[in-house]
Amino acid sequence: MTTSQSTAIALEHGLERHGDTASASRASALDAATVAGSVVFERIGKTYHSSAGPVHALQDIDLSIPSGSIFGIIGRSGAGKSSLLRTINRLESPTSGRVLVDGIDISQLSERELVQLRRRIGMIFQHFNLLSAKTVYENIALPLLVAGATPAEIEPRVLELLNLVGLQDKRNTYPTRLSGGQKQRVGIARALATGPEILLCDEATSALDPETTHSILQLLRDINGRLGITIILITHEMSVIREIADQVLVLEQGRIAETGPVWKIFGEPRHEATRALLAPLQHDLPDDLRRVLRQTPPEGAAQSGFERILQLSYTGAGGLEPDFIRISQALAAPVRLVHGGVDRIQGHANGRLLVAVPASHALPELPPLAHGAAAIAHHIEEIGYVPVL
Numbered sequence: 001m002t003t004s005q006s007t008a009i010a011l012e013h014g015l016e017r018h019g020d021t022a023s024a025s026r027a028s029a030l031d032a033a034t035v036a037g038s039v040v041f042e043r044i045g046k047t048y049h050s051s052a053g054p055v056h057a058l059q060d061i062d063l064s065i066p067s068g069s070i071f072g073i074i075g076r077s078g079a080g081k082s083s084l085l086r087t088i089n090r091l092e093s094p095t096s097g098r099v100l101v102d103g104i105d106i107s108q109l110s111e112r113e114l115v116q117l118r119r120r121i122g123m124i125f126q127h128f129n130l131l132s133a134k135t136v137y138e139n140i141a142l143p144l145l146v147a148g149a150t151p152a153e154i155e156p157r158v159l160e161l162l163n164l165v166g167l168q169d170k171r172n173t174y175p176t177r178l179s180g181g182q183k184q185r186v187g188i189a190r191a192l193a194t195g196p197e198i199l200l201c202d203e204a205t206s207a208l209d210p211e212t213t214h215s216i217l218q219l220l221r222d223i224n225g226r227l228g229i230t231i232i233l234i235t236h237e238m239s240v241i242r243e244i245a246d247q248v249l250v251l252e253q254g255r256i257a258e259t260g261p262v263w264k265i266f267g268e269p270r271h272e273a274t275r276a277l278l279a280p281l282q283h284d285l286p287d288d289l290r291r292v293l294r295q296t297p298p299e300g301a302a303q304s305g306f307e308r309i310l311q312l313s314y315t316g317a318g319g320l321e322p323d324f325i326r327i328s329q330a331l332a333a334p335v336r337l338v339h340g341g342v343d344r345i346q347g348h349a350n351g352r353l354l355v356a357v358p359a360s361h362a363l364p365e366l367p368p369l370a371h372g373a374a375a376i377a378h379h380i381e382e383i384g385y386v387p388v389l
């Protein structure tokens, strides 16, 4: 099937474009090589020329985004995230390299083909970019009007979209009367109007509070699962990546710092930029313990009044999870959980636990407890000693 055929069919079938039922799974979308919505970056470079001289916003970006996936791009401000995202619909053209959408080099498209490409790629923004003089209905209808649809075609489609984003009762409301979350739902409905195969999200939840962020991310996940649309989202918050993405790219000063499945990058971040971005999510030593922590063990009888603090880390690899009976047996001591937690990311246990064992107990060698069949954690580290509370 050619791309234009598949687009025509997509428009005809509206929202159910990638699946025959509403429950069409993401796995089946990923499995089917013919499903549209893949993006490949080949040695992308982007240099801006500003009055202060050239800005190398992107360098040597080689990356493949599978169709049907939720792909997160994270990095600090100025890392090049928006520049990269905007090459996918040619809002920016790379200075070097190629972008392939569904295997087609988009730099070769004619003006007409570019218009068609943009109908297959929806986009949502941090500040929603709604037209304030138009109602919710009119905002969502706009891309359809521009695409030449008739009012009779537009109405059922807009109602379907309003239903999808849960705004049936806001049809005639103006954007200024909506909350941030509702505005973003309108943005999402508008972006989906022409039945795109890819949805680009540039900091789409960055202006929202955590609860609203969660509800928008759930909506995006639902859309991805139901419609099989590839979602590529930019954020500077690792919590967003953790909640929704399958794969993540960490950008640092225009280059790939690292990329891979989210659980792996969270479990074993290799790049300093990734660690810095992850820091806000990590269970550091609580203040009350930090104040009384000492690095050297107390002498002799004083030991009975102290506990040794160990940090057990779980990267998600190999299905290893915290098992307190095994931990206690391996350490040959009663073990108390002091602080920490485990997240489940894509089914992998990932996190850090601080546990306390009596300082008077002789500990076994720790390194063997982080390897092979005897492992009780992926990393074990002695943090120090604290007085028994």
Ligand SMILES: Nc1ncnc2c1ncn2[C@@H]1O[C@H](COP(=O)(O)OP(=O)(O)O)[C@@H](O)[C@H]1O
Pocket (backbone or CB within 6 Å): 048, 049, 050, 055, 056, 057, 075, 076, 077, 078, 079, 080, 081, 082, 083, 084
């Ligand atoms: N139109 C532009 N002209 C000049 N410099 C730009 C332009 N757009 C972005 N930049 C610069 O390119 C770098 C990457 O920007 P951007 O892609 O917006 O990063 P991010 O989205 O990660 O914050 C920054 O140094 C930014 O100042």
Ligand SMILES: [Mg+2]
Pocket (backbone or CB within 6 Å): 081, 082, 083
């Ligand atoms: Mg940006």
